[in-house]
Amino acid sequence: MDTWMRFMSSDGSIVFGRVEGAYLHEYEGLAQPVPTGAVLSLRALTPLAPCAPGKIVALWNNYHGLAAKLGKPVPTHPLFLLKPAASVIGTGEPIRRPGSYAGKIVYEGELGIVIGQRCRDVDVQQAEQAIFGYTLVNDVTAADLLTENPHFPQWCRAKGFDTFCCIGPAIVSGFEWRDAHLVTMLDGVERQNYPLADMVFSPAEQVSLISQDLTLEPGDVIACGTSVGVGSIREGATVSITIDGIGTLTNTLIAGTPDGAPAAAQERSGATANAV
Amino acid sequence: MDTWMRFMSSDGSIVFGRVEGAYLHEYEGLAQPVPTGAVLSLRALTPLAPCAPGKIVALWNNYHGLAAKLGKPVPTHPLFLLKPAASVIGTGEPIRRPGSYAGKIVYEGELGIVIGQRCRDVDVQQAEQAIFGYTLVNDVTAADLLTENPHFPQWCRAKGFDTFCCIGPAIVSGFEWRDAHLVTMLDGVERQNYPLADMVFSPAEQVSLISQDLTLEPGDVIACGTSVGVGSIREGATVSITIDGIGTLTNTLIAGTPDGAPAAAQERSGATANAV
Missing domain, CATH: 3.90.850.10 (Fumarylacetoacetase-like, C-terminal domain)
Structure with missing residues (x-):
């Protein structure tokens, strides 16, 4: 069993990877996840x-x-x-x-x-x-x-x-x-x-x-x-x-949000329309 | 009125733009379409x-x-x-x-x-x-x-x-x-x-x-x-x-398609999941 999570890092970028203890081993892709080599402390990351x-x-x-x-x-x-x-x-x-x-x-x-x-x-x-x-x-x-x-x-x-x-x-x-x-x-x-x-x-x-x-x-x-x-x-x-x-x-x-502002959740989800 | 279309070009790339006569004036984006400067003959393009x-x-x-x-x-x-x-x-x-x-x-x-x-x-x-x-x-x-x-x-x-x-x-x-x-x-x-x-x-x-x-x-x-x-x-x-x-x-x-092959339409639609 491996545990995979996705986070927003302090610079606003989105990182995905395998969690081991207090660290995230970053990967790219879901179909064939490839390690990027980066290892990040979970402390600095916000879960998505x-x-x-x-x-x-x-x-x-x-x-x-x-x-x-x-x-x-x-x-x-x-x-x-x-x-x-x-x-x-x-x-x-x-x-x-x-x-x-x-x-x-x-x-x-x-x-x-x-x-x-x-x-x-x-x-x-x-x-x-x-x-x-x-x-x-x-x-x-x-x-x-x-x-x-x-x-x-x-x-x-x-x-x-x-x-x-x-x-x-x-x-x-x-x-x-x-x-x-x-x-x-x-x-x-x-x-x-x-x-x-x-x-x-x-x-x-x-x-x-x-x-x-x-x-x-x-x-x-x-x-x-x-x-x-x-x-x-x-x-x-x-x-x-x-x-x-x-x-x-x-x-x-x-x-x-009565003001109709875009939901923060959507801004952070990383989901974007592939418009054209 | 402007007419906008989307095509596959002969090299497999997807182009979007405004049609004028027999030509496509390429643009990027839907929210604020920006012309790329490229003008392509519609003859070489397959509609999507x-x-x-x-x-x-x-x-x-x-x-x-x-x-x-x-x-x-x-x-x-x-x-x-x-x-x-x-x-x-x-x-x-x-x-x-x-x-x-x-x-x-x-x-x-x-x-x-x-x-x-x-x-x-x-x-x-x-x-x-x-x-x-x-x-x-x-x-x-x-x-x-x-x-x-x-x-x-x-x-x-x-x-x-x-x-x-x-x-x-x-x-x-x-x-x-x-x-x-x-x-x-x-x-x-x-x-x-x-x-x-x-x-x-x-x-x-x-x-x-x-x-x-x-x-x-x-x-x-x-x-x-x-x-x-x-x-x-x-x-x-x-x-x-x-x-x-x-x-x-x-x-x-x-x-x-009884063989279960991916539909050509999906391959060509340019729609991709934003997986991670």
């Missing part, structure tokens, strides 16, 4: 989301426990929506309530798959090889919007706001997800604690089946869906999601 | 989609005519889904049937808004300024998937396949959309002919309202939704979408 996905594929109803609670059959193909790149923040960054939305905001603790190689129509064995590693995701949702319009469930809108995709703190390659549990704490009180083995589609099955639908690119993240225990977050509350072996992802909900 | 959006925001039910036909009220806020970057192709490139899907594939002729400046929480006046120009979109849809699962309408999956977002042939800045009609021809037979003035949310209203939900980046495209006349495409059929003043976007549906 561990990758800058071009898109986030977020699954719904991918745990037997949740399907049973919802009273719905488990799906025969992954059910997903897309969250945009600008929704991504890292651990320690604030989730911002949208200025235009006063309703319920909920946390959803999830395992995240980070893609290492471009995938299109890959089988399960190829999919396994294309997974760079695993991370944690808080798939934040403006829950009231899902049903606001009775004719069109607004999944992308409810889950696509800036800062509504918390990812981190690290990507762990070689992680054995089968024996792990995901625990979500809200202000120190346990709200979710479920075994990843209860997943309907395993990570490699998700990558294989989703790659029939769209091309997955290095750095893309699949949020594997949540299980029971989802709940609402009030302003000032802190959500911490932990999987032993990956770490803890911690974010606090704050009021929005 | 005129921009490489990081994401495509695709609206549903944004024409009074379609709402009346569907028997549904017009929405009070744009209803949208996201199409991924890898779904984009340009005029003349083939729409590929997914290897895993044998059902109905439909065309949807739409006006496309190309964003020129980052937008977050902008008002209608700011939104107007942030629009770089207008293009055409064929928002291709694997229609049977929308209702395949009774518990979750699969908008992103049905509309997110590689090659399912045809954009082009050009972006026209300063285009007066209010008096224009959109015409869709299927193998030379007119199937859609609707006035853009029938839109529920005008382009500037769409940009303003959607910018309350997510950050729009330069090069992003908003597909404004279609109106009546949507229909299915059979293998070998050609869809041509025209707005006078913008041009004609032409694409033919072909069988998929």
Whole structure:
């Protein structure tokens, strides 16, 4: 198992690499990471989301426990929506309530798959090889919007706001997800604690089946869906999601930026449109 | 009005610029396009989609005519889904049937808004300024998937396949959309002919309202939704979408690539994940 993180350095540049003790061994690339030779002290670095996905594929109803609670059959193909790149923040960054939305905001603790190689129509064995590693995701949702319009469930809108995709703190390659549990704490009180083995589609099955639908690119993240225990977050509350072996992802909900200034999270994510 | 296009040159590089007669005046950037001084003959250039959006925001039910036909009220806020970057192709490139899907594939002729400046929480006046120009979109849809699962309408999956977002042939800045009609021809037979003035949310209203939900980046495209006349495409059929003043976007549906090779469209789109 290796632990990979991404940081902003004191000069404003973004560095990615393998963490060993108190140091970052810098690498370039996800598909075939190449060491640059640089070794940096973590003290001088500010954590960012561990990758800058071009898109986030977020699954719904991918745990037997949740399907049973919802009273719905488990799906025969992954059910997903897309969250945009600008929704991504890292651990320690604030989730911002949208200025235009006063309703319920909920946390959803999830395992995240980070893609290492471009995938299109890959089988399960190829999919396994294309997974760079695993991370944690808080798939934040403006829950009231899902049903606001009775004719069109607004999944992308409810889950696509800036800062509504918390990812981190690290990507762990070689992680054995089968024996792990995901625990979500809200202000120190346990709200979710479920075994990843209860997943309907395993990570490699998700990558294989989703790659029939769209091309997955290095750095893309699949949020594997949540299980029971989802709940609402009030302003000032802190959500911490932990999987032993990956770490803890911690974010606090704050009021929005009424002045309409670009979110700091987006400025820092390194995600840029490839305009022309 | 200026006409902007994007091409692959004979050496494989991608060039963007303003078209004048038989020549391309090369520019860099969308937010503040700067001429490079290069002037290239269009003869040596292969057209690409005129921009490489990081994401495509695709609206549903944004024409009074379609709402009346569907028997549904017009929405009070744009209803949208996201199409991924890898779904984009340009005029003349083939729409590929997914290897895993044998059902109905439909065309949807739409006006496309190309964003020129980052937008977050902008008002209608700011939104107007942030629009770089207008293009055409064929928002291709694997229609049977929308209702395949009774518990979750699969908008992103049905509309997110590689090659399912045809954009082009050009972006026209300063285009007066209010008096224009959109015409869709299927193998030379007119199937859609609707006035853009029938839109529920005008382009500037769409940009303003959607910018309350997510950050729009330069090069992003908003597909404004279609109106009546949507229909299915059979293998070998050609869809041509025209707005006078913008041009004609032409694409033919072909069988998929059963070998799982990366789609040529994606290789050529210039859209790359910003992985780390």
